[in-house]
Amino acid sequence: MVTLGRTLTSEFVECGRPNLTPQNSRPSGTVQYRNDGRVVIVTGGCNGIGRAIADQFAQSGATAVVADIDTQLANSLPSAVHFRQVDVSSEDQCQELITWVVATFGGLDVLVNNAAIQPPSSYVRVEDVDRTSYERMLSINLSGYLFMAKHSLKVMRQQQSGVVVNISSGQGHRTARQVPVYGPIKAANILQAMQWGVEYAREGIRVVSVSPGAIDTPLVRASLEAQGGERELANRHPLGRIGRPEEIAYAVLWLASSDASFVTATDLSVDGGLKAFGAFADPYAALRE
Numbered sequence: 001m002v003t004l005g006r007t008l009t010s011e012f013v014e015c016g017r018p019n020l021t022p023q024n025s026r027p028s029g030t031v032q033y034r035n036d037g038r039v040v041i042v043t044g045g046c047n048g049i050g051r052a053i054a055d056q057f058a059q060s061g062a063t064a065v066v067a068d069i070d071t072q073l074a075n076s077l078p079s080a081v082h083f084r085q086v087d088v089s090s091e092d093q094c095q096e097l098i099t100w101v102v103a104t105f106g107g108l109d110v111l112v113n114n115a116a117i118q119p120p121s122s123y124v125r126v127e128d129v130d131r132t133s134y135e136r137m138l139s140i141n142l143s144g145y146l147f148m149a150k151h152s153l154k155v156m157r158q159q160q161s162g163v164v165v166n167i168s169s170g171q172g173h174r175t176a177r178q179v180p181v182y183g184p185i186k187a188a189n190i191l192q193a194m195q196w197g198v199e200y201a202r203e204g205i206r207v208v209s210v211s212p213g214a215i216d217t218p219l220v221r222a223s224l225e226a227q228g229g230e231r232e233l234a235n236r237h238p239l240g241r242i243g244r245p246e247e248i249a250y251a252v253l254w255l256a257s258s259d260a261s262f263v264t265a266t267d268l269s270v271d272g273g274l275k276a277f278g279a280f281a282d283p284y285a286a287l288r289e
Contacts, residue, residue, distance in 0.1 A: 031251050035062035039105045040256075041097070042066050043088050043148060044115030045081075046073035048217030049167060051114055052245035053252050054081050062251065063105050067097055067148075068115065075207060087113045088144030091138075098151040109158060110256045111152040113145040113189070114167040118219055134181055141143035141185045147191055149207075160204035163256045166193040167248070170210045174252050188212075188268045197265025206264035208255050213271030214242040235287050238273030253270045 015246045035057055045054040045066030053228065058064040058080040067075060067086035071246055074083040086093045099109055117140055121133055127271050149164055156162025170187035171179060190209045197207035220242070234241045254260055269275045 018032045031250075031254070033060045033255075033257055035060040039101060039107055039108040040064050040111040040112065041101060041108065041148070041152070042112040042114055043086070043144065043191075044068055045112075046070045046077065046083075048219060049212065049215060049245045050112070050114040050249045052249040053114065054225050056246065056249040056253055057110070062110075065101055065105075066095075076272060088148055089139035091143075091147040091150075094144070094147040095151045098148075098155060099243055102196075103157055103186050108152055108155045109162055111148060111162070111164045112146055112167065112252060112256075115144055115166065116141040116167070116219075120222060122181050123178045124180070125178060128181060132265055137181050137185060141182070142188055149192070153196065153205065156204050156205050157200065162205045164193070164196060164205070164207040165255055166190070166207075166209040167252075168193075168209045168267065170211050170213045170269070170274050172267075173269070173275055193267065194265045198278050201264055206260070208260075208263060208265070209267045210248060210251055210255070211267055211269045211271065211275070212243060213274040214238055214268075215245055215248060216242050218247060235284055236274065237271065238277050238279070238284070240284065241272065242286060243270065243272055 001133045033271040038057075038061075040054075040057045040062045042050050042054040042057070042064065044050040045064075047052045047070075051065070052067050055078065058078065063082070064080070065084060066074070067084050067088065068074060069085060070089050071085055074085075077083055084097055086097050088094055098108065119133060121130060122137065130218045145166055149283055150163070152164065156164075166189045168189040169186040170181070171183035172190050176181045184270075190211065193209035200207065214237065232244065248270055251268060255263060255268065
């Protein structure tokens with residue numbers, strides 16, 4: 001079973017990071033999900049947030065299918081997770097994946113749109129945006145979400161059941177200098193989920209999005225220097241740390257469950273308080289070494 005609501009104190013101490021969890025003897029709540037018999041697709045699931053989501057679904061009993069282009073990283077997936085090499089920027093490959101999943105496993109219950117790129121070269125002013133990089137980001141981060149949803153929703157509509165989760169970003173809600181492409185696309189991912197959620201609300205289908213703050217993934221690690229380093233990035237979050245991939249996975253498991261049956265066409269921020277913290281607010285004291 002998947003257990004949620006873990007205490008975090010010991011993990012911070014072991015990692016050498018500041019202990020920001022109050023010391024107390026009070027019990028913490030836990031949640032367990034069972035996904036036996038459910039079929040789940042996670043795009044971009046070979047590492048980072050996608051890997052954590054696929055792992056948690058598989059551990060809770062689901063048939064988890066990872067769609068990714070990285071065959072080398074696929075070798076590290078647990079045996080309980082199925083892998084298909086798919087470039088989500090190709091609608092044909094997306095359609096072929098959905099057809100294979102339904103034929104092999106008998107249906108599709110959850111789609112997690114997660115595959116996305118944010119190359120370091122994209123951190124420029126809009127006047128310096130490289131067209132090739134821009135079009136590649138559009139094809140994966142925006143069109144890929146649409147292609148996967150298009151063919152998944154056809155199946156879910158026939159079933160009269162299903163959940164689609166778009167992984168967006170805190171950058172879909174607020175912006176900064178030199179991110180003229182990634183953030184606007186992530187804002188579009190949120191509106192995609194809202195529109196699809198409204199469109200299919202009377203057909204047993206829910207569609208939502210999740211907006212993480214900074215999460216400890218290869219994508220974030222690749223841009224840490226541009227963002228001032230890990231300590232600086234962590235301190236921008238009221239909780240004083242960057243998140244862990246499994247913390248996003250836990251939110252997705254809840255959204256995909258019957259516990260969230262009245263939740264659709266909306267976005268959930270899992271960001272350590274980042275969205276609430278105003279630019280005009282006094283900054284927190286710098287984290288100590």
